[in-house]
Amino acid sequence: MARPKAQEQQRKNLVQAAMDAVSARGLSGLRLKDIAEYAGLSIGSVSYYYPEIDDLLIEAHHEATERFYWNRMEHVAQCDSAIEAIQVAVREGIPDGPVTADVHMLYELHTFAGRSAAHAELMTQLWEREVSLYQDIIERGIAAQDFLTLHSSRAIAETAVALEDAFNLHMVSSNNSVTSQLGRERLLAYLNDVLGIAE
């Protein structure tokens, strides 16, 4: 027995570096060198921890979904009412200002997922979780008689998550006609209508 393994720190470091690198260069332009630089390590060290870069990308994808979901979950859970929770969910679902590296990476990975079962599964899981998050809020609001709707909570939740994704995607695409403010307005207008919330 001698020096013990302590790889957790560097692995976390590398996961964040992968997010930064993908966000900055895109999946197309991604190089080992970029990840190494963001991590403050040499290329050799990156290979030491992740001989297969795909494994690192999958871990980074996993981490990004966890962060995105739990962060919102936490904030939503702290709300006193469903009406407030909806507003918080929307605000965090379509972030303001420059998109953070983890969120940016999620959109970079969308098309990649079509060619990788592992990424596709993570995509599906995140979708399901986000739908559940909205669905829970909606049902809470219905129970409290804050909301009144003719549609299933599931259908409304799916539509809301789809709207979030589209507006975030267009932000990542530098679509000049779309801003986070516009996206939030459209999403809130939809929810107000369909949930019978007075404006």
Next chain:
Amino acid sequence: MARPKAQEQQRKNLVQAAMDAVSARGLSGLRLKDIAEYAGLSIGSVSYYYPEIDDLLIEAHHEATERFYWNRMEHVAQCDSAIEAIQVAVREGIPDGPVTADVHMLYELHTFAGRSAAHAELMTQLWEREVSLYQDIIERGIAAQDFLTLHSSRAIAETAVALEDAFNLHMVSSNNSVTSQLGRERLLAYLNDVLGIAE
């Protein structure tokens, strides 16, 4: 004077090949070789027509947006009523079955656009056109008293296009919880609600 230039045919061939190649391999894995194979040419010939592959990608992007838009435009124009036009727009906006190469490429290019002004402009232009397409149908329906709504036609159109994009994106991502049928249902439900169409 001798052999005349006749590059149109091969250029079109290469544009289609680029769509197929991007659709099959993604932007990340794209190689000159792939484009050459889909075009039935050698790598040298691809370079002969497009010394810069970026130029080919921009042309392919341009062509994809033209096809996608004009094809819908044509079908929508043939409809007798706004109600029918809405249904046609939705059916063509969220295509059934496996996504065609041109549509698939459009989604591959979304994140790429964030790093290329030329692609970003094409993205913005397609968004604007699609919004206009919906907006025109909506105003036609309002004029004919088929639709009744409290929102601006522009806001509704933006929301509709966003929903299309999101569901198509998730189809491209192999999200197992999303099908084209689901996407159409959600989009139609939204439009029925907001336009006051009886179901």
Next chain:
DNA sequence: CGATTCTTTGAAATACGTTACAAAGAATTA
């Protein structure tokens, strides 16, 4: 300190893709 194991590095070997280009092939006109 000395032995052991983990970590990091840089460089060599390797793999892969693009660019440049000479040469052959094809179409057109005189």
Next chain:
DNA sequence: TAATTCTTTGTAACGTATTTCAAAGAATCG
């Protein structure tokens, strides 16, 4: 047919990114 120009190909030269690995550095224990 000969001359001319366009088209296509294959390959050599080149550039760049990944893989491999030996060696040095760092941490821990006896």
